[in-house]
Amino acid sequence: MxxxxxxxxxxxVPRLALGALSGLLAGYAALTVAELVSAAVRPxxxxxxxxxxxxxxxxxxxxxxWAIRQFGTNDKLVLxxxxxxxxxxxxxxxxxxxxxxxLIGSLGVLAFGVVGALSAVxxxxxxxxxxxxxxxxxxxxxxxxxxxxxxxxxxxxxxTMSTDSPGAGPGRTARTGTDGAHDPxxxxxxxxxxxxxxxxxxxxxxxxxxxxxxxxxxxxIGRALNGSEGQNAVASRKSVVxxxxxxxxxxxxxxAALRIAGISPFMTPSDDxxxxxxxxxxxxxxxxxxxxxxxxxxxxxxxxISFDDVLKMPLIERDITLTCVSNEVGGPYVGNARWIGVRxxxxxxxxxxxxxxxxxxxxxxxxxxxxxxxxxxPVEDVMDxxxxxxxxxxxxxxxxxxxxxxxxxxxxxxYGYVSACKWIEDxxxxxxxxxxxxxxxxxxxQRAPIKTQSRIDTPKPFGRPKAGTVMVAGVAWAQHxxxxxxxxxxxxxxxxxxxxxAQDTRDTWRQWSYAWDATKGNHTLTVRATDSTGExxxxxxxPTIPDGASGWHSVVVTVEG
Ligand SMILES: Nc1nc2c(c(=O)[nH]1)N[C@H]1C(S)=C(S)[C@@H](COP(=O)(O)O)O[C@H]1N2
Ligand SMILES: [Mo]
Numbered sequence: 184m185x186x187x188x189x190x191x192x193x194x195x196v197p198r199l200a201l202g203a204l205s206g207l208l209a210g211y212a213a214l215t216v217a218e219l220v221s222a223a224v225r226p227x228x229x230x231x232x233x234x235x236x237x238x239x240x241x242x243x244x245x246x247x248x249w250a251i252r253q254f255g256t257n258d259k260l261v262l263x264x265x266x267x268x269x270x271x272x273x274x275x276x277x278x279x280x281x282x283x284x285x286l287i288g289s290l291g292v293l294a295f296g297v298v299g300a301l302s303a304v305x306x307x308x309x310x311x312x313x314x315x316x317x318x319x320x321x322x323x324x325x326x327x328x329x330x331x332x333x334x335x336x337x338x339x340x341x342x343t344m345s346t347d348s349p350g351a352g353p354g355r356t357a358r359t360g361t362d363g364a365h366d367p368x369x370x371x372x373x374x375x376x377x378x379x380x381x382x383x384x385x386x387x388x389x390x391x392x393x394x395x396x397x398x399x400x401x402x403x404i405g406r407a408l409n410g411s412e413g414q415n416a417v418a419s420r421k422s423v424v425x426x427x428x429x430x431x432x433x434x435x436x437x438x439a440a441l442r443i444a445g446i447s448p449f450m451t452p453s454d455d456x457x458x459x460x461x462x463x464x465x466x467x468x469x470x471x472x473x474x475x476x477x478x479x480x481x482x483x484x485x486x487x488i489s490f491d492d493v494l495k496m497p498l499i500e501r502d503i504t505l506t507c508v509s510n511e512v513g514g515p516y517v518g519n520a521r522w523i524g525v526r527x528x529x530x531x532x533x534x535x536x537x538x539x540x541x542x543x544x545x546x547x548x549x550x551x552x553x554x555x556x557x558x559x560x561p562v563e564d565v566m567d568x569x570x571x572x573x574x575x576x577x578x579x580x581x582x583x584x585x586x587x588x589x590x591x592x593x594x595x596x597x598y599g600y601v602s603a604c605k606w607i608e609d610x611x612x613x614x615x616x617x618x619x620x621x622x623x624x625x626x627x628x629q630r631a632p633i634k635t636q637s638r639i640d641t642p643k644p645f646g647r648p649k650a651g652t653v654m655v656a657g658v659a660w661a662q663h664x665x666x667x668x669x670x671x672x673x674x675x676x677x678x679x680x681x682x683x684x685a686q687d688t689r690d691t692w693r694q695w696s697y698a699w700d701a702t703k704g705n706h707t708l709t710v711r712a713t714d715s716t717g718e719x720x721x722x723x724x725x726p727t728i729p730d731g732a733s734g735w736h737s738v739v740v741t742v743e744g
Contacts, residue, residue, distance in 0.1 A: 198282050198336060199279050199282055201282070201336055201387070202278045202279045202280075202281055202282030202288075202333060202336070203275045203278045203279050204278065204391065205278045205281065205328075205329055205332035205333055205336075205391070206274040206275050206276070206277045206278015206279065206281065206288070206329060207271070207274050207275060207278065208328060208329075208332065208391055208394050208395055208398070209274060209277070209278065209289075209292055209325040209326065209328045209329035209332070210270055210271065210273070210274030210277075210292070210325060211274075211395065211398050212321075212324050212325045212328045212394055212397070212398040212401075213230075213292060213295075213296065213321040213322050213324060213325030213326075214230065214231070214270070214321060214402070215321075215398040215399065215401045215402030215405065216320060216321040216324040216325070216398070216401050217229055217230050217299070217317040217318055217320065217321030217322075217405075218317070218321075218401070218402050218405030218406060218409070219401040219402070219404055219405035219408075220316050220317040220320045220321065220405070221317040221405065221409065222404075222405045222408030222409045222412070223316075223408075224311075224313050224314060224316050224317055225314070225412075226409040226412055226464055227306070227308065227314075227463075227464055227554070228303045228309075228313070228314040228315075228316070228317050228318075229317050229318075229409075230296075230299035230302070230303070230317060230318045230321060231263055231266055231267065231270075231463075232263075232463045232464055233299055233302040233303035233306060233314070233317075233318065234266055234298065234299055234302045235259070235262050235263055235266055235463045236302070236306050236461065236463055237301075237302035237303075237305055237306060238262065238266075238302075239262070239461050239463075240305070240306070240307070240461070243625075244622075244625050244626055244627065244728050245728065248509050248727055248728065250262070251459070251509050252511065259463050262463075263463065270295070273291075273295065274292075277291040277292055277329065278329065278333075281329050281330075281333045282333060282336065285329075285330055285333045285334065286330070288329055288330075288333065289326040289327070289329045289330040290326070292322055292325045292326040292329055293322050293323070293326045295322060296318045296319050296321060296322020296323065296325070296326070297318075297319075297322070298318075299317075299318030299319075299321070299322065300314075300315035300316075300318040300319050300322075301315075302318075303315055303317070303318055306555060307554075307555030307556070307557070307621070308552075308553065308554045308555030309555070328394055331390070332387070332390060332391060332394065335383065335386055335387045335390055336387065412467070413467030415469040415471075416467035416468055416469045416470070416584070416588075417467065419469045419470040419471050419589075420470065420581050420584070420588055420589070423470060423490075423494075423575075423581040423589075425494070425498075425523055425575065425576045425579075425580075425581060426494055426498060427498075428498040428499055428500035428523055429497040429498060429499070430497070430498075430499040430500065431500045432500040432501055432502055432521055433688075435449065435450070435502065435687050436685040436686070436687060437685065438684055438685035439684050439685045439686070439687045439693075439694070440684065440694065441656060441684050441694045441696055443641065443654050443656045443696055444641065444654075445640055445641030445642070445643070445656070446640045446641055446656040446657065446658070446694060446696070447638075447640050447657070447658050447694075449519065449684075449687070449692075449694060450502075450519055450520065450521065450578065451518035451519050451520055452578065453520065453577050453578050453580065453583050453586065454583075455518075456505075456518040456520060456577075456586065457507065457515055457516045457517065457518050458585050458586070459507045459509065459516055459599065460556070460605060461554070461556060461621075462554050462556075462606075465584050465585055466552070466553050466554050466584070466606045467584055468553055468588060468589055468606055470490040470581075470588070470589040471490070473489065473490050473589050473590070473608070474487050474488065474489055474608065475487065475488050475493075475573070475590065475607060475608055475609070475610065476608070476609050476610070477530065477531070477534050477610045477612075478609075478610075478611055478612070479545060479549075479610075479611040479612035479613050480544050480545040480612045480613050480614065481535070481536055481537065481543050481544040481545045481612055482534050482535060482536055482545075482612050483534065483535025483536075484533070484534050484535045485534065486533070486534050490575075490589050490590070493524075493525055493573065493575055493590065494575070496525045496529075496530075497525070497526075497529075498523050498524060498525060498575075498576075499523070499524065499525075499526055499570065499572070500521060500522070500523045500576075501521070501522055501570045501572065501595075501688070501690065502519065502520070502521050502522075502687050502688055502690065502691045503519070503520070503522055503570065503572075503593055503595045503662070503690045503691065504517065504518070504519040504595075504660050504662055504690065504691045504692040505517070505518055505519075505520070505593065505599055505603060506598055506599065506633050506636075506660065506662070507598065507599050507600070508598035508599065508600050508601075508627065508631055508727060508730065508731045509727050510636075510727070510731075510732065511727060511732050512636065512638075512724070512732050512733070512734045512735070512736050513638050513639070513736040513737075513738075514638075514732075517636075517638075517658075517660060517692065519691050519692055520577050520578050521577070521578050521579065522572055522574040522576065522577055522593050523574065523575060523576030523577075523579075524572035524573050524574035524575050524576065524590075524593070525572065525573045525575075526570065526571070526572065527565050527566075527571040527572060527573050527592065527594075528565060528566045528568075528571060530573060531548075531562075531565065531566060531612075532566075536562070536566075536612055538562060538563055538566040538567070539562055539563050540563055543562060544614075545562055545612035545613055545614060546561060546562055546563065546614050546615055547559045547560070547561065547562060547612075547613050547614055547615045547617075547618065548560045548561075548562050548565055548610060548611075548612060549610070549611045549612075549613055549618055549620060550592055550604035550607050550609070550610050551604070551607070551608060551609040551610075551611070552604050552605060552606040552607055552608060553606045553608050554606060556604060556605075556606075556621055557620040557621045558592070558600060558601060558602065558603070558604040558620055558621070558622075559601060559615070559618065559619075559620035559623065559629065560592070560594055560597060560601055560602045561597075561615075561630060562612065564594060564596065564597060565594060569594070569595050569596065569663055569690070570595055570690065571592070571593070571594040571595070571602075572592065572593045572594070573590055573591075573592060573607070574587075574590065574591050574592070574593045575589060575590050582605075586605060587604075587605030587606050587607070588606070590606075590607055591603060591604060591605040591606065591607055592604045592607060595662050595663045595690035596632055596633055596662045596663030596664070596690070597631060597632060597633065598631045598632075598633055598730075598731060600621075600622045600627060600631070601620075601622075601628075601629075601630065601631045615629050615630075626728065626729060627728060627729050627730070628729040628730035630730075631729075631730040631731060632663075633660070633661065633662050633663075633731065634661075634720075634721075634730075634731045634732070634733050635659075635660070635661040635664070635666075635712050635713070635714045635718065635719075635720040636659065636660055636661070636712065636720065636732075636733075636736075637657065637658070637659035637660075637666075637669055637695070637710045637711060637712035637720060637735075637736060638657045638658055638659070638710070638736050639655060639656075639657045639708055639710050639736055639737075639738045640656055640657040640658065641654065641655065641656050641657070642655065642708075642738065642740050643738070644738045644739060644740075645739060645740065645741070646738075646740045646741075647740070647741050647742075647743050648701060648740060648742055648743070649701075649742070649743055650701050650702060650703050650742050650743065650744055651700070651701060652698050652699070652700060652701070653698075653699045653701040653742070654696055654697075654698060654699075655671055655681075655696065655697045655698075655699050655708055656694065656695065656696035656697070657694070657695060657710060657736075658692045658693065658694055658695070659692060659693050659695055659710075659712035660691075660692035660693070660712075661712065661714035661715070662689070662690050662691070662692075663689060663690055664689060664714040664715050664716055665686060665688075665689030665693075665714060665715040666683070666686070666692070666693040666712050666713070666714060666715070667713050667714060667715045667717070668680065668683070668712065668713040669681040669683060669693075669695040669710060669711070669712045669713075670710070670711050670712075670713075671697040671699070671708060671709070671710050672708070672709045672710075672711075673699065673706055673707070673708060674706055674707055678711070679697060681695040681696060681697040681710075682695065682696050682697065683695050684696075689715065695710075695712075701742045702742060703742050703743065703744040704741070704742055705739065705740070705741050705742075706739070706740055706741075706742060707737050707738070707739050708737065708738045708739075708740065709735050709736070709737040710735065710736050710737075711735050720733075720735065721733050721734070722734060722735050
């Protein structure tokens with residue numbers, strides 16, 4: 184019989200398909216080897232994370248906001264799957280190209296390595312050219328593998344010239360015309376096709392299998408090493424014991440939390456708390472080696488503090504509602520938690536910082552995170568007496584990794600992108616003139632106090648409540664000013680004052696409800712809030728960029744008879 188012992192008679196598989204398969208194997212090898220190398224450098228230097236991160240850095244703010252809207256907190260997963268899909272396609276194409284131009288296909292793989300390497304070193308958190316290594320070494324492995332595998336397929340074309348066509352590929356022989364209509368499965372024991380194929384099928388299968396297995400091994404080891412990297416951080420978080428705050432939060436007043444089905448809980452559980460950041464890999468910081476440096480303009484006594492130093496300082500505990508500037512009117516990127524931390528103003532005063540209104544030379548506090556995010560807050564706001572925190576606890580526990588362990592900032596009244604730096608490691612005092620932070624470079628406003636907003640949580644849009652009394656309820660927020668009034672309007676009718684739940688603090692949101700006597704038919708419910716300065720929430724619709732969405736939230740429902 185034929186010496187074809189492979190499960191599928193490979194001689195029948197078109198050469199292009201084998202090329203595509205080789206391309207896939209090369210791409211797989213590149214990514215898995217890169218994963219392994221990234222374990223030696225740092226997990227964030229791997230190509231997918233690097234390219235994804237670089238894409239995030241360069242995405243126009245409008246597109247990013249669209250992505251956040253479309254995919255919510257899944258936006259990053261979608262991005263990574265997208266990158267993987269593109270890479271798969273490219274690998275297939277390069278494999279096919281390589282069947283014709285072996286070197287060009289392989290150089291193509293290398294070119295993508297260069298893209299990965301450039302992405303890695305261009306990330307804001309990249310401090311070393313070593314970050315280029317995973318992509319480069321991975322691409323070299325992939326390119327080499329592709330070159331080798333395609334070599335095993337022999338050379339196309341010219342083989343009709345040679346006596347026994349040593350370089351023939353299965354897909355090409357048909358075109359010679361001699362066996363165009365010839366079914367290779369019924370070919371003679373020494374099939375002309377197999378003979379003309381002249382390449383070692385078993386050898387190719389073995390090579391491909393070995394490549395796949397080796398790649399998988401490299402990938403698994405890389406994964407394991409990258410995973411264990413975070414274990415010290417996980418252990419350090421487990422061993423944190425938050426001291427009792429010297430200034431505990433007052434208990435949430437009775438009546439701050441309404442018992443109405445469908446309303447946002449007054450305190451947002453940490454697991455349900457919205458998450459917005461640019462990190463494709465959640466930074467896992469080991470609290471025992473974590474340090475925070477405070478330095479810059481007007482810092483008379485520069486300091487570097489450890490996590491233990493922070494825990495030894497007087498801690499305060501406060502309820503503060505956090506809001507993202509990317510939150511659309513009626514959107515979900517707002518949450519309320521009980522934070523524990525050091526009063527930032529105290530820390531700054533110890534370093535000799537004075538507020539600009541008292542003659543301090545710095546008007547901007549730039550917080551920098553371990554992943555290179557920079558967030559600029561007005562020094563005046565941080566030092567004006569409000570409870571601006573360097574927070575280490577959230578809802579009674581150390582911060583979750585997703586929310587900034589071991590330490591983050593929280594400043595009541597400012598959107599997160601100008602105040603709430605997670606995984607913070609550096610605070611620099613400077614001026615707004617001298618420095619633009621990450622989002623400001625991307626056209627968002629330098630200063631962004633939170634706009635008064637209100638949201639209808641229940642009934643849901645397009646809900647179908649029964650006629651009669653329908654509880655309309657939701658939340659309203661104007662952090663640091665406080666909510667004084669919430670009103671509800673049905674269709675184009677008069678505004679009705681809603682019942683306000685008790686206020687916890689003026690830094691938290693406030694629940695509200697309105698018992699609506701609903702009549703059959705379609706109705707539009709609209710809500711608006713007034714803050715404690717007496718300023719009503721504006722009807723004027725603005726987009727989220729540059730400094731937060733404004734406008735009234737409406738919900739359309741169909742009341743059933
Ligand atoms: N290091 C870092 N900190 C960050 C961000 C980020 O991308 N990286 N995003 C900010 C933004 S835009 C918001 S709204 C808040 C969200 O905090 P949360 O994810 O804990 O809700 O974190 C802020 N802090
Ligand atoms: Mo945000």
